[in-house]
Amino acid sequence: MKQENTHCIHCRNKSDIFSGLNDLELGKVNDCRVRMTYAPGEMIFKQGSPCHDFVCVTSGLVKCFIEGEDDKKIIIGFVRPIEYIFSPGAYIDKRHHFTAIACEETSVCLVSTDVFQELVKSNSEFANDFIAKISLQTINLCHQLTNITHKQIPGRMAETLLRLSQVVYKQNPFTSCLSRQDMADMCGMTKESVVRALKTFKDENIITVDGNTIHLLNIPMLETISKIG
Amino acid sequence: MKQENTHCIHCRNKSDIFSGLNDLELGKVNDCRVRMTYAPGEMIFKQGSPCHDFVCVTSGLVKCFIEGEDDKKIIIGFVRPIEYIFSPGAYIDKRHHFTAIACEETSVCLVSTDVFQELVKSNSEFANDFIAKISLQTINLCHQLTNITHKQIPGRMAETLLRLSQVVYKQNPFTSCLSRQDMADMCGMTKESVVRALKTFKDENIITVDGNTIHLLNIPMLETISKIG
DNA sequence: CTGATCAATTGATATAGATCAATGACACTA
DNA sequence: TAGTGTCATTGATCTATATCAATTGATCAG
Numbered sequence: 001m002k003q004e005n006t007h008c009i010h011c012r013n014k015s016d017i018f019s020g021l022n023d024l025e026l027g028k029v030n031d032c033r034v035r036m037t038y039a040p041g042e043m044i045f046k047q048g049s050p051c052h053d054f055v056c057v058t059s060g061l062v063k064c065f066i067e068g069e070d071d072k073k074i075i076i077g078f079v080r081p082i083e084y085i086f087s088p089g090a091y092i093d094k095r096h097h098f099t100a101i102a103c104e105e106t107s108v109c110l111v112s113t114d115v116f117q118e119l120v121k122s123n124s125e126f127a128n129d130f131i132a133k134i135s136l137q138t139i140n141l142c143h144q145l146t147n148i149t150h151k152q153i154p155g156r157m158a159e160t161l162l163r164l165s166q167v168v169y170k171q172n173p174f175t176s177c178l179s180r181q182d183m184a185d186m187c188g189m190t191k192e193s194v195v196r197a198l199k200t201f202k203d204e205n206i207i208t209v210d211g212n213t214i215h216l217l218n219i220p221m222l223e224t225i226s227k228i229g
Numbered sequence: 230m231k232q233e234n235t236h237c238i239h240c241r242n243k244s245d246i247f248s249g250l251n252d253l254e255l256g257k258v259n260d261c262r263v264r265m266t267y268a269p270g271e272m273i274f275k276q277g278s279p280c281h282d283f284v285c286v287t288s289g290l291v292k293c294f295i296e297g298e299d300d301k302k303i304i305i306g307f308v309r310p311i312e313y314i315f316s317p318g319a320y321i322d323k324r325h326h327f328t329a330i331a332c333e334e335t336s337v338c339l340v341s342t343d344v345f346q347e348l349v350k351s352n353s354e355f356a357n358d359f360i361a362k363i364s365l366q367t368i369n370l371c372h373q374l375t376n377i378t379h380k381q382i383p384g385r386m387a388e389t390l391l392r393l394s395q396v397v398y399k400q401n402p403f404t405s406c407l408s409r410q411d412m413a414d415m416c417g418m419t420k421e422s423v424v425r426a427l428k429t430f431k432d433e434n435i436i437t438v439d440g441n442t443i444h445l446l447n448i449p450m451l452e453t454i455s456k457i458g
Numbered sequence: 459c460t461g462a463t464c465a466a467t468t469g470a471t472a473t474a475g476a477t478c479a480a481t482g483a484c485a486c487t488a
Numbered sequence: 489t490a491g492t493g494t495c496a497t498t499g500a501t502c503t504a505t506a507t508c509a510a511t512t513g514a515t516c517a518g
Contacts (some may be wrong), residue, residue, distance in 0.1 A: 066371055068379040069458060076371065088364035088371075091357075097368050120413075121353035127360075128350060129319075134363050135317035139326050139478070141370040142295055142305065148378055149417040150297040155408065180496065188378040190476060195497055229298060382505070409466065419506060424467055 010032065013058040014081045017129040025119055025126075034110040039104035040177065045087075046100040053110035055085040060106025061168075061177070063184060066098045073185040078103075078143065078168045086134050090117075103177050148188040151229035156187035157197035158226040161207065165216050173208075173215035237262065242287040244311045246285075246358040254348055254355075263339040267331035269406065276328040282339035284314040289335025290397075291408070294414060295327045302414040305370065307332075307397045315363050319346075332406050377417040380458035385416035386426035389457040390436065394445050402437075402444035 008014070009023050018026070034053070039042055047067045055062075057079045064085060065075040076098060079085050089095040090113045111115040120127045147159050160183055164170045180191040185213060189197075198214075201207045206222060208215045216222060237243070237259040238252055247255070263282070267273060273284060276296050279346050282328045284291075286308045293314060294304040305327060308314050318324040349356045389412055394401045409420040418426075427443075430436045435451060437444045445451060 066375050068375045069456070072375075072379045074374055074378055076374070082293040085366075088367040091361040092368060117357070121357060124350035124353070124356070127353070127356045128346070129350065131356075131360060131363065132320040134360065134367065135320040138315075138317040138363065138367050138370065139321060141367065141374065142326055145305070145370065145374055145377070146295050146297045147305055148374070149303050150301045179494095191306055191496080192477085192498085193475060196475095199497085227298070419509085420466080421468085422505065425505095429468085 009222065011081060013082045015056050015084050017084065017126060017133060020125040020129065021119065021123060025063050025123060027159055028115055028118070029111055031193075032112045032115045035107065036108045040102060040106075042102050042106075043094060044085075044100040044102060044106075045096050047096055047155065049058050049096050051087050051089045051094050051096045051113060053112055054087070054116045055079075055100065056109045056111065057083055057085065058107045058109060061103040062100050062106055063103050063178075064098050074188065075182065075186045076144065077137070080168070082132065086137050088134070088137075130228070150177070151192055151226070153189055153197055154200070154225050155227075155229040156189060157183075157194065157201070158222040160187045160224055161201075161214065161216060162219070164214070172219075173213050174212045177212065243370050244285050244310045244313050246313065246355060246362060249354040250352060253389075254352060257347070258340055261341045261344045264336065265339060266336045267335070268421065269331055269333055269335075271331050273314075273331060273335075273337065274325050276325055278325050280316050280318045280323050280325045282341055283316070283319065283345045284308075285338045285340065286310050286312055286314065286331065287336045287338060290332040291329050291335055292332050292407075292411070293329050295313060297376040303417065304411065304415045305373065306366070307367055309397070313362065315366055317363070317366075323443060377388065380455070381425050382422055383429070383454050384456075384458040386412075386423065386430070388453040389416045390430075390443065390445060391448070391451055391455060393443070401448075402442050403404055406441065443446040 008018075008026040018029070021029070036044075038060070044062060045051070059081050062079040063075055064077045064079065065073045067073055075125065079100075085100055087096050087098075089097045094113075120130055147156055151159070163186070164176060164178075164183075165174050168174075169176060180194045184191045184194045198207070198209055201222075202209055204221075206216075206218045206225075208217060237247075237255040248257070250258070265273075267289070272281070273291060291308040292304055292316065293306045293308065294302045296302055308329075314329055316325050316327075318326045323342075340396060347406050349359055376385055380388070392415070393407075393412075394403050398405060399402075409423045413420045413423045427436070427438055430451075433439055433450075435445075435447045435454075437446060
C-alpha cells in the first residue's frame with residue numbers, strides 16, 4: 001500500500017472537486033483522512049447507519065443501492081475512481097440513505113463530514129463544484145425514475161446495457177462482475193426477466209453474451225429500443 | 230400587488246435559505262428579481278428550456294414533473310410558499326430537467342442564476358443551506374423511486390394519499406386541485422387504477438372522498454398498507 | 459335549455475411480466 | 489469423487505394492472 005503514506009497534496013488520485021484546494025486545505029483533509037480497502041462484496045456503509053465520513057473511491061468499483069422491504073433493492077449508481085460518493089444525508093439527518101458495497105477489490109479514502117463541510121464553507125470554488133456533483137446525482141435519479149416508470153422490459157434492459165457499457169465500464173465489450181440480479185436491480189425487474197431480455201437481444205444479433213462479458217453489436221438499435229420503451 | 234414594490238429586505242415571504250443574507254446581499258437579489266403571477270395550469274418553465282432563473286414560490290402551489298415520451302409524466306414534487314424550486318440543471322447544463330406548472334393562482338419571484346450562484350460563493354451559510362435543500366430533494370427522489378419500484382397499487386396509493394395530506398396540503402381532510410391523472414402521475418399508475426384504489430379504500434372506510442376533498446379516516450391503516458406494499 | 463366538452467367512473471378484456479418450479483453449470487470442499 | 493451451494497437458464501402458470509370502451513356527471517357557451 002504505497003499510497004497509504006502519500007500526502008493528499010501529492011496524491012494523483014484526487015477527485016476533481018479537490019483540485020481547487022490549496023495546500024493548507026489539503027493538509028486538513030490529509031490529517032483526518034482514513035484509508036481503507038474492501039474485498040469484493042464487502043460493505044462500505046449501510047443504509048440507515050450514521051454518516052460520519054464522505055467516501056472517495058481511489059480504486060475498484062462501488063455499487064450504491066437503496067434497500068427496501070423483503071430484500072428488494074434498487075441500484076442507484078456505481079462509483080468509480082476517482083469519484084466521491086455523495087451521501088445526501090450528511091446535510092440532513094446524518095444518516096446514510098443508501099448502502100454502498102464494493103463490487104471489486106476497492107480502496108477508498110474516508111474524509112470526515114465535519115472537515116468536508118468546513119471546506120465547503122471556506123472555499124467557494126469547492127462548494128460550487130460540490131453542488132454541481134449533487135446536481136448531477138439528482139439529474140441521474142430523475143432519469144432513472146423515467147426509465148423504470150415509463151418503459152417496458154426491453155426498453156429498460158437496453159438502457160441498462162448502454163449505461164453499463166458507456167457510463168460504468170466505458171468499454172465495449174465489457175466484462176462485469178454483476179449478477180443477473182444486480183442488472184435486474186438497476187432497472188426494477190426480476191433476474192428471470194433479465195435473462196429472457198438478454199436472450200432476445202442475443203437472438204436478434206443486437207448483443208453477444210459470453211459469461212460475464214457482454215458485447216453491444218448494434219448500439220443504434222439499443223438506443224432505439226431504449227427510446228421507444 | 231402590494232408586494233410588487235416590497236424590497237427583499239422587508240419581504241416577509243422570504244424563503245428560509247435567505248434568512249442568513251445581509252442587506253447588501255438582499256439588495257443584489259432585489260435588483261435582479263422579477264415578480265410574476267401565473268393562472269392555474271400556466272407553465273412556469275418547461276423541461277429542456279434554458280435555465281436562467283431560480284424560482285421562489287411566494288403564493289399558490291406548483292407541481293414539478295418530468296415529461297417522458299407519449300405524454301407520460303412523473304410528478305416529482307410540489308412546491309409551496311415559501312420555498313425554492315431547485316432546478317439541478319443550473320449547475321450542469323443550464324437547462325431545466327423538469328417542467329413546472331402552477332396548480333393554483335401562483336406568484337413567484339425569479340432570481341437570476343448568476344446572482345444566486347454569486348451568493349452561494351460569497352456567503353457560506355447560504356451555500357450550506359442550499360446544499361441541504363438539494364440533499365433533501367435527492368432523498369425524496371430516492372424515496373419515490375422505492376415507492377414506485379417496490380410497491381403494488383394499494384401501497385403506492387396509500388403513500389400518495391399520506392404525502393398529499395401530510396406534506397403537500399398539511400391538512401386532513403384536504404381539498405386538492407389535482408386530477409386523478411395527476412395522482413396517477415405521482416406514483417406511476419393509470420387514472421383508472423387511482424379511481425379503483427380510492428374506491429377500495431372508501432369501501433373499507435379508510436378514507437372518504439367527496440369531489441376533490443379527501444378525508445383520511447384511518448391513517449395507521451394507510452401507513453400499514455404503504456409499508457407492506 | 460341544449461349540445462358540447464372534459465373528467466370521473468365502471469366494466470370487460472388483454473397482456474406484460476412476476477412467480478414458481480425444475481434443471482443445468484460450475485466452483486468449492488470434505 | 490461425490491456432495492453442496494450458488495447462480496444462470498428455461499418452461500409453465502398466474503395475476504396485477506394496463507388498455508379499451510361505454511356511461512355518467514359536471515361545466516360551459518350560446
